């Protein structure tokens with residue numbers, strides 16, 4: 001589904017990604033861990049199409065097509081979804097209006113009928129139950145004044161409504177209390193199936209008790225320093241990233 | 256001042272006088288003559304005039320306009336106007352074509368009980384004490400030659416009068432339609448609105464035109480609000496993209512009276528809007544809300560004055576501009592608090608959103624405060640669409656155009672939702688959306 005080959009990217013002249021290789025197949029969940037500043041959000045941003053980043057080398061194939069050539073909205077319509085590490089507040093735009101505009105944009109792109117207000121509302125209310133969000137959030141402006149945890153839940157609500165093929169969750173677990181963590185993880189699990197895939201960026205092994213990854217990758221200084229299964233997360237938790245940093249092995253490719 | 260231009264206006268005035276026959280002896284005509292003389296003495300505002308420094312009037316003063324022809328009242332005129340206007344069904348509509356009131360095509364039968372709509376000159380001839388209300392430019396507006404010009408050429412103004420204690424539920428719409436002719440034409444609509452004590456109504460003033468018509472609408476609206484009366488005045492300016500529009504609204508508000516002005520500017524190649532609110536009685540309130548969205552090369556200049564003349568009055572002003580392409584916007588917000596006007600509470604803000612690198616806006620708050628016990632706040636901002644917000648919308652599948660429109664509405668929508676009529680508010684919302692969408696198709 002996703003094939004990243006030797007990806008290099010810069011931010012304002014500084015090279016942040018220094019040759020990423022990663023392959024994600026349908027039905028898989030990949031976890032990416034790594035120290036602050038190692039480039040996890042940069043990788044997520046490059047995949048979502050944020051123009052802040054300049055790709056200098058390498059390629060990304062998504063369902064056989066060049067992802068990097070697509071505009072960000074086209075990527076979303078093609079099924080790529082990134083849950084933001086820092087969801088953006090949009091005062092003056094209600095959550096419902098925003099979600100409906102997004103869903104209908106995607107449906108239109110796929111040649112499907114647009115939802116009317118009634119159908120949309122019943123869909124979104126259904127999905128809100130999944131993330132245990134109060135319907136009152138629908139009328140509030142997007143993320144405006146939401147608590148940190150509420151913002152993260154709102155990201156998962158969007159994911160649930162938009163039903164993406166490839167989800168990239170950038171530290172969706174950070175800032176969540178225990179209950180919210182469970183709710184968000186359950187949401188992600190409920191949406192997961194054999195056709196879609198997820199890349200879950202996290203700092204905490206704890207999340208991986210709820211969302212069981214098929215692979216864990218350690219990103220250090222813009223490269224994948226080590227890949228393994230979920231046991232790798234325990235090792236990291238115990239030994240810290242210095243241990244992974246010292247592994248001078250070439251960036252491995254996930255199988 | 257260009258002498259030849261003055262000569263053109265003087266010639267037109269003589270020709271106009273000649274058409275009046277006997278009527279040129281009346282009181283109204285003396286007012287016209289005086290006004291014409293004032294106009295000739297002053298000329299059009301010069302570039303060095305501080306109040307006009309951001310607006311180049313050359314395109315206007317350099318165009319020769321002919322007086323608009325009186326339209327022949329034909330149902331098709333009403334249909335043409337309706338085709339351009341907001342599909343508002345719950346209002347009583349008075350139709351004006353090229354500046355002329357057309358009673359035959361207006362809903363005169365539906366005018367609510369307690370409201371009278373009449374020819375202004377007839378009203379003045381009957382009751383000379385009204386003269387003052389018609390020549391307000393001799394007072395505060397003396398620096399407005401456009402008002403003098405309007406008075407000089409006033410052919411048929413309209414007087415709207417609401418009796419004591421009457422609350423008109425149904426809004427009154429003044430629909431101005433300008434047609435395209437072979438030559439650029441000029442019109443001088445004049446409206447006088449008087450609300451007696453405790454009277455309340457809503458007036459919706461709307462300017463529409465045939466596509467690409469070239470003309471100059473020089474409008475003056477005099478508003479008189481007696482004690483405890485309430486006027487909610489919504490204005491939509493959607494002139495043709497080649498039109499010139501100068502409008503002057505002059506509102507005097509008595510004790511505990513309320514005047515709300517909600518302005519929406521979409522049209523005209525050159526716009527100047529003068530809006531004066533004079534708080535003359537204790538406890539009076541004035542609201543000025545405005546939203547302007549110029550496209551292409553439109554120039555829109557808004558000059559507002561709120562004059563706190565007596566104690567304990569409140570004013571609330573919010574103007575927002577959304578500027579794209581190579582447009583130019585100007586906002587001047589003058590707040591005067593006179594020495595007597597203790598315990599004044601005045602709030603003003605002007606926020607602007609630039610959608611292109613070539614658009615420009617000048618904003619000037621001007622506070623003149625002569626009293627000491629006063630609460631007065633003001634603020635002005637000029638910003639752009641946030642890249643983070645834009646990317647957030649894109650990343651959810653919304654295309655760039657729609658995303659920008661959504662964010663523009665997030666900025667501007669507040670003013671639409673403040674319109675004191677939900678149907679009108681919804682229609683305005685759709686109209687502005689359409690306009691935003693159309694602007695993308697041309698670029």
Ligand SMILES: Nc1ncnc2c1ncn2[C@@H]1O[C@H](COP(=O)(O)OP(=O)(O)OP(=O)(O)O)[C@@H](O)[C@H]1O
Pocket residue numbers: 011012014016034035036037038039040041042043052085
């Ligand atoms: N706009 C920017 N300008 C300059 N440097 C930037 C910018 N954005 C990111 N960087 C730098 O790129 C590097 C990688 O940042 P990134 O956000 O990808 O890290 P991360 O792995 O997600 O870290 P964290 O775990 O703290 O979220 C950091 O050193 C950061 O300072």
Ligand SMILES: [Mg+2]
Pocket residue numbers: 040041042085170171
């Ligand atoms: Mg990060």
